[in-house]
Amino acid sequence: MEEAGIRATTHRLAVLRILGSASSPMSAQEVFDALQACRSINRVTVYRILESLVEGGVVDKISAGDRSFRYGLAPNENHPQHAHFYCRLCGLMACLPPESLPLPSRSSSSMMPGIVEKCEIRLDGVCHHCRLRHP
Amino acid sequence: MEEAGIRATTHRLAVLRILGSASSPMSAQEVFDALQACRSINRVTVYRILESLVEGGVVDKISAGDRSFRYGLAPNENHPQHAHFYCRLCGLMACLPPESLPLPSRSSSSMMPGIVEKCEIRLDGVCHHCRLRHP
DNA sequence: CTGAAAAATGCAAATGAGTTGCATGAAGCG
DNA sequence: CGCTTCATGCAACTCATTTGCATTTTTCAG
Numbered sequence: 001m002e003e004a005g006i007r008a009t010t011h012r013l014a015v016l017r018i019l020g021s022a023s024s025p026m027s028a029q030e031v032f033d034a035l036q037a038c039r040s041i042n043r044v045t046v047y048r049i050l051e052s053l054v055e056g057g058v059v060d061k062i063s064a065g066d067r068s069f070r071y072g073l074a075p076n077e078n079h080p081q082h083a084h085f086y087c088r089l090c091g092l093m094a095c096l097p098p099e100s101l102p103l104p105s106r107s108s109s110s111m112m113p114g115i116v117e118k119c120e121i122r123l124d125g126v127c128h129h130c131r132l133r134h135p
Numbered sequence: 136m137e138e139a140g141i142r143a144t145t146h147r148l149a150v151l152r153i154l155g156s157a158s159s160p161m162s163a164q165e166v167f168d169a170l171q172a173c174r175s176i177n178r179v180t181v182y183r184i185l186e187s188l189v190e191g192g193v194v195d196k197i198s199a200g201d202r203s204f205r206y207g208l209a210p211n212e213n214h215p216q217h218a219h220f221y222c223r224l225c226g227l228m229a230c231l232p233p234e235s236l237p238l239p240s241r242s243s244s245s246m247m248p249g250i251v252e253k254c255e256i257r258l259d260g261v262c263h264h265c266r267l268r269h270p
Numbered sequence: 271c272t273g274a275a276a277a278a279t280g281c282a283a284a285t286g287a288g289t290t291g292c293a294t295g296a297a298g299c300g
Numbered sequence: 301c302g303c304t305t306c307a308t309g310c311a312a313c314t315c316a317t318t319t320g321c322a323t324t325t326t327t328c329a330g
Contacts, residue, residue, distance in 0.1 A: 007326080009278070028316075042280045047317065049278090063257075067202050067287075068316055085248045094248040113220045113229040114262035120200075121256050127249035142297080144307065163287075177309050182288065184307090202316075203287055 004056030011041055015049050016058070016073075024094050025062060025070035025084070064093055065124045083121035089130040096123070139191030146176055150184050151193070151208075159229050160197060160207035160219070199228055200259045218256035224265040231258070 006012065018034045019026065026034075032046045050071050053059035060074040065086040070093045075081040082098040126134075141147065153169045154161065161169075167181045185206050188194035195209040200221040205228045210216040217233040261269075 007277075009325090011279080044281080044318085045279050052278095063198050063200060063202070065198060065255075067198070067204075069202070085251070087249055088252075092248075096248075097246070111232070112258070112260075113227075113231075114222055114264075115260045115266060116220070116258045117223075117260040119256070119258050121254070122198075123247070123251045123254050125247075125250045125252040129249075131250060142306070144296095146308080179289080179310080180308055187307095201287095 004053075004058050006052050006056045006058070011035070011039075011045060012049050012053070014039065015046070015053065019059060019071060019073055022072065024092065025060070025072035027064075027068060027070055027091075031071065062093075062120055063122070064091065065122065066091060081119075083123060085123045085125065085127070087127035087130055088124055089126055089134060092127050092129075094127070139188075139193050141187050141191045141193070146170070146174075146180060147184050147188070149174065150181070150188065154194060154206060154208055157207065159227065160195070160205035162199075162203060162205055162226075166206065197228075197255055198257070199226065200257065201226060216254075218258060220258045220260065220262070222262035222265055223259055224261055224269060227262050227264075229262070 014035055015031060018031055028043075028047055028050060031050065032041070032043050035041045035046065050059060050061070054061045054071070057074055060072050062070050062072070062084060064070050065088055070084075072095075073079065080098040083096045085094045085096055086092070087094075149170055150166060153166055163178075163182055163185060166185065167176070167178050170176045170181065185194060185196070189196045189206070193209055195207050197205050197207070197219060199205050200223055205219075207230075208214065215233040218231045220229045220231055221227070222229075
């Protein structure tokens with residue numbers, strides 16, 4: 001974290017720990033709730049911490065299908081980039097196995113309308129859990 | 136449009152004409168502005184028309200990288216599904232050539248966390264225009 | 271150490287795309 | 301014609317996120 005030029009405060013480490021132990025990317029609200037469970041923190045601070053971590057490349061920010069974001073540890077050599085599944089009923093965002101997703105060929109970036117900084121692949125639908133509950 | 140179970144009112148046809156002549160997917164606000172240019176219409180009506188058209192499968196609704204949506208004609212046999220480029224500075228959303236994007240293999244949908252209804256692929260970055268203006 | 275400068279946090283209020291409730295108007299249909 | 305359904309308008313609301321500003325807390329030169 002320090003190496004990303006970000007001071008390691010208690011709050012920030014807690015955010016990283018929470019994101020690191022999550023099985024899917026979390027919303028800012030979920031991170032906030034998880035933090036509230038043991039410490040007092042302001043909602044805005046959570047947003048700002050997430051912003052810093054994203055800025056520092058430690059955390060990945062991806063768009064859900066509902067006009068909100070999810071945060072998770074940034075991909076690295078152990079955790080390759082991957083696509084996500086979004087359930088439009090419950091808002092769950094699940095990670096998909098990386099091998100199932102051919103990342104777009106960096107084909108002739110000269111043909112791109114600009115400099116590409118990141119790529120998001122999201123499959124939208126209804127998760128099994130919701131499908132059984134709302135038939 | 137009728138075949139999609141949607142009454143063809145003047146407003147709705149106008150929305151379709153605007154989306155059909157756009158070179159990239161438009162925001163609801165852009166559609167609204169374009170409509171205002173020649174007729175009087177309410178902002179909410181635009182949202183509801185877009186919603187109907189999406190519901191009827193005539194129009195495609197995709198998420199931009201900034202917590203808002205863009206609307207365009209739905210893919211069909213002439214216009215295959217494709218990825219989009221989003222400029223984080225100006226909000227431009229450009230269509231990418233379909234051949235540059237291997238759509239995710241519908242690999243073993245049994246492994247998916249649910250029923251997949253649609254897929255969005257978005258490349259985020261800075262468009263050439265903005266890169267030259269904000270160096 | 272000490273004290274100014276920088277960064278982090280909290281609190282309240284704002285932002286802005288999108289949505290909802292309810293009233294009015296237009297279209298279909300017997 | 302009268303009734304039901306759908307489409308539009310208007311005002312107010314929602315809600316994730318952001319901003320402004322005051323208040324710690326940390327850093328670092330002297």
